[in-house]
Amino acid sequence: MKRNVALEEAQDLLLRMACPVKECKIPLFDAAGRVLSREIKAPINLPPFDRSPLDGYAVRAEDIAAASEAYPTSLEVIEEVAAGYAARQRVTAKTAIKVMTGAPIPAGADVVIKHEDVTRTGNICKFFYPLKSGSNIVRTGEDVKKGELIAAPGTHVSPAMVGLIAALGFAEVSVYNKVKVAVISTGDELVDCSQPLQPGKIYNSNLPSLVAACLKLGAKITALGNVPDELDSIADIISLGLADADIVITTGGVSAGDYDVVPDALDRLGINVIYRGVNMKPGSPVLAAEYNNKFIVCLSGNPAAALVTFDLIAVPLIKKKMGLTSYLPTRLDAVFEGEFGKPSPQRRFLRGRLQVNEGANSVTLTGEQSNGVLKSLINCNAYIDVPAGSGRMNAGQDVSVLVVDDVFGH
């Protein structure tokens, strides 16, 4: 077992051992938020045929080459084509076919003129300007070319990706199974938020917040609830979690107190502790262990410490198990806007709000930074990485941040 490792080593030790869970095939309608386990190549062009982007008239460019306001060109409309149908006839010299938006371009035509720009009497249509061959035609494969790689394994399925996969005619997709995460909180002082609060007790916030964080990632959760600071109960519930889950997350009871019995419970279960303690604040007591290819991540109980170490250590692990190929938080440079008076003898992660700008990114603090303060995580989308040995931080200073909420995507 290692002790007091750097964050990067703490991440790496787990990521090296973790491989994605098994794959399955699911209906495309259920695929949003999942991770593709197979590449997707386009079996068809998109659009599959040349189509009209307008309601208008498909004609031959050469037929309207001389058209002008003063001397319009008259063509005979020989057919009308709605979206979803193909013209039966060809556009030949001096003829036009009326087409609706989305309709295939009739053979022979090489340009579409929008209907507002023509006048029509019976079957005769007048055109008042010429257009270059190819104008107002959406070409076959403009969006996607047949054979093109659409997504590699490990791609997160966004709503837009669902649309693209549907447009290519796939009703099912291969994805990784949902990662199963069991969440446990420990502490005699904790009361479920549905219960009245007794003296000396506090409401359990870690269990709901960690369950919510795992759900947001797309994991399959088992909330095993809260157990008292008691060796047998903690050992029993961890072993219950390990029976089904890929990853067990616990909070509380990992520090140095008399009732911090989580490490003893792991010991009793014969679980291999990979490391105990990470050089960071908050969350330094975090512990990670492995058992039969499953992982146990024990976060300290302070609510902010629990969520920060969850984001920086548990999330990359869950993401790698989910099959994602990008799992570490993005690191960006930013200018610090604000002040933080405390020195940081230990490496510190401050809760901040990153604004991504054209020139320089800027980051502000989201509020109080104590280990138990949860409120400042509400608008936090990045952690300011303050190196060990840093003094007071002032506005305008350059900092490095780890992005923990996706500020780029949609």
Ligand SMILES: Nc1nc2c(c(=O)[nH]1)N[C@H]1C(S)=C(S)[C@@H](COP(=O)(O)OP(=O)(O)OC[C@H]3O[C@@H](n4cnc5c(N)ncnc54)[C@H](O)[C@@H]3O)O[C@H]1N2
């Ligand atoms: N003598 C020492 N004492 C402490 C040390 C140390 O090195 N030496 N480390 C401190 C640090 S750092 C932290 S963080 C805490 C964490 O200890 P634990 O992980 O064992 O957590 P607990 O003692 O169980 O709880 C800490 C704190 O958080 C509250 N808590 C716990 N669980 C929840 C929950 N589910 N929802 C809301 N709040 C929770 C708990 O009541 C405590 O106030 O230890 C320091 N002590």
Ligand code: MOO
């Ligand atoms: O882990 Mo503790 O004080 O670093 O919150």
